[in-house]
Amino acid sequence: MSISSRFAVGIHILTLIELNKDGVSSSEYLADSVNTNPAVIRKIMGMLKKAGLIEVHPGVAGAKSARNITDITLLDVYKAVNVVQDKELFSIHGNPNPECPVGRNIQETILPLFSAAQAAMEKVLDSVTIEDVVKGIHDKDSCTN
Amino acid sequence: MSISSRFAVGIHILTLIELNKDGVSSSEYLADSVNTNPAVIRKIMGMLKKAGLIEVHPGVAGAKSARNITDITLLDVYKAVNVVQDKELFSIHGNPNPECPVGRNIQETILPLFSAAQAAMEKVLDSVTIEDVVKGIHDKDSCTN
DNA sequence: TTTACTTGTAACTTATTTAATTACTTGTAA
DNA sequence: TTACAAGTAATTAAATAAGTTACAAGTAAA
Numbered sequence: 113m114s115i116s117s118r119f120a121v122g123i124h125i126l127t128l129i130e131l132n133k134d135g136v137s138s139s140e141y142l143a144d145s146v147n148t149n150p151a152v153i154r155k156i157m158g159m160l161k162k163a164g165l166i167e168v169h170p171g172v173a174g175a176k177s178a179r180n181i182t183d184i185t186l187l188d189v190y191k192a193v194n195v196v197q198d199k200e201l202f203s204i205h206g207n208p209n210p211e212c213p214v215g216r217n218i219q220e221t222i223l224p225l226f227s228a229a230q231a232a233m234e235k236v237l238d239s240v241t242i243e244d245v246v247k248g249i250h251d252k253d254s255c256t257n
Numbered sequence: 258m259s260i261s262s263r264f265a266v267g268i269h270i271l272t273l274i275e276l277n278k279d280g281v282s283s284s285e286y287l288a289d290s291v292n293t294n295p296a297v298i299r300k301i302m303g304m305l306k307k308a309g310l311i312e313v314h315p316g317v318a319g320a321k322s323a324r325n326i327t328d329i330t331l332l333d334v335y336k337a338v339n340v341v342q343d344k345e346l347f348s349i350h351g352n353p354n355p356e357c358p359v360g361r362n363i364q365e366t367i368l369p370l371f372s373a374a375q376a377a378m379e380k381v382l383d384s385v386t387i388e389d390v391v392k393g394i395h396d397k398d399s400c401t402n
Numbered sequence: 403t404t405t406a407c408t409t410g411t412a413a414c415t416t417a418t419t420t421a422a423t424t425a426c427t428t429g430t431a432a
Numbered sequence: 433t434t435a436c437a438a439g440t441a442a443t444t445a446a447a448t449a450a451g452t453t454a455c456a457a458g459t460a461a462a
Contacts (some may be wrong), residue, residue, distance in 0.1 A: 113340055113419080115258050116350035116449065121350050121369055126358045142271050145357040146350060149451055170409045173457035177404060186370065193260055201378075203259035205291060205421095210432070213398045214273045221393040224264055225331065225385050228369040233346075233378035242372050248366040253358045258448080259422065283437065294422055299438060316430035350440045350450095 118193040122156055123186065126242045127249060129166065132180050136174035155174055157191060163192030181246065187238035199223065201230040263338040264268050266291055267301055268331065270395060271387045274311065279358065281319040303339060306336030344368065346375040355359035 124146050129137045139150040139157060146153065157175055160166045165184055168175045177184070190196070206220060208215035269291050274282045289293040302320055305311045310329055313320045328356060335341070344378070349367060353360035 113260050114260065114342075114345055114460090115350045117350040119347060120363070120371075123367060124353065124359060124363050126352070127363070128404085130358070131359060140408085145354045145360045147352045147354050149453095150409095151411085152451065158410070168409070169459080170457065171407080173408055173459095179353055197259075200259055202264060203262045203420095205262040205293065207292045208269065209290045209292050212273070213274060214269060214394055215290045215292065216319065216393045217397040218265070218269050218272070220395060222268060224388075225381075226265075229378045229381040232381045233274060233374045235379045236370075236374040236443080245370075248391065249359055249362045251326070252362040252366060259431080263420090285437085294424095295437095298439080303439070313438070314430080315428065316436085318430095318437050348449095352457085353421065 116193070116195045118156055118159075119190055119195045120154075121148070122131065122160060122185045122189045122193045123242070123245060124191065125153065125156060125160065125175075125244050126154075126177065126181070126184065128248050129177055130242065131249070133177075137176075142175075152158055158188070159193050163188065165189065165192055181242040184242045185238045186242075186245075187234055187239045189242075190234070199230065202226040212225055215217045252256070261340045263304075264335055264340045266293070266297075267338045268387070268390060270298065270305065270320075271310065271322065271326070271334065271348050272390050273328065274320055274322055275387065275391050278322075279292055282321075283318045284373075287320075289333045290372075304338050305334070306373060308333065309333065310337055326387040329387045329389075330383045331385045331387075332379055335379070341375075344372045344375065347371040352394070357364070389401060 120244055125142055128142060132141070135141075138176055139153040142157075143150040143153045153251045157166065161168050161175075161178075164178055165188060166175045167178045204219050206225070208218055270287055273290055277286070280286075282347065284295040287302075288298045291298065294301040302313055306313050306320075306323075309323055310333060311320045312323045349364050349371070353363055355361045361370060
């Protein structure tokens with residue numbers, strides 16, 4: 113199991129929009145960097161737009177960031193692209209046997225534990241901004257390899 | 258996306274083995290509580306056995322815990338049932354364009370961030386034992402509903 | 403008001419994964 | 433040797449992911 117790469121692609125898109133802020137970031141341009149189909153990019157752009165992270169307009173080429181990138185965290189992107197539902201990172205088997213003490217109580221016993229684990233993960237995502245990623249790209253790309 | 262319920266079922270199995278420690282926990286018995294097929298249980302039992310969490314023997318009915326349940330954490334179960342690979346909770350799109358600074362560096366920039374988020378989640382799982390779950394079941398089942 | 407270009411979207415395909423099911427073998431103990 | 437359980441492989445069905453194609457709808461400039 114793995115969380116959809118929509119999340120990583122969403123981060124890629126926002127990062128590239130920032131680095132290309134003086135140019136036009138069309139779905140084709142972004143798709144060329146991500147190396148996928150423009151329609152895939154447009155679908156994800158739609159999600160980012162709906163979440164208020166970018167501005168895009170039908171008919172007019174290019175996306176712009178809708179917020180300062182210091183205010184966009186990875187958690188914002190993660191939620192925008194809808195890769196994991198609330199409290200559903202872990203799935204719990206349905207219909208356990210209610211005649212057994214374990215079957216009867218396992219779901220509500222486990223759920224808060226799973227939710228806590230998911231929350232810890234999301235908290236880390238919330239501590240990183242797109243600006244951090246932009247800086248990371250910059251650092252790596254300017255090093256003396 | 259959701260992490261396979263094999264994990265929740267693994268926890269269910271270990272918990273029930275404990276509560277039924279004086280009885281015989283055969284795959285059929287466990288399957289009846291989980292409400293699934295005995296073959297599914299046997300497959301997961303095989304993983305738990307391989308990880309040294311339970312003792313099962315071909316031909317002889319019933320599984321027993323191989324360790325004290327205070328020493329089995331949810332992380333042990335999670336790793337045993339192989340639901341998430343190391344550093345692969347989040348998938349990253351392959352083959353980004355190396356001619357673009359973002360495409361060229363996005364993977365190694367994002368990977369440590371994703372790994373840190375995954376690690377935080379796993380740390381929470383490591384802080385909960387099967388004994389905690391057993392107690393949780395007990396508390397819920399003995400309350401005055 | 404055309405023309406050229408882009409976003410928005412729907413339909414379809416392919417591949418992968420999950421979980422359940424069936425059926426069989428191997429092994430154990432009474 | 434009989435009965436029963438674990439181990440395991442093959443198959444199915446459902447869900448999801450990602451890519452692809454095609455086209456409608458919107459915008460701006462010629």
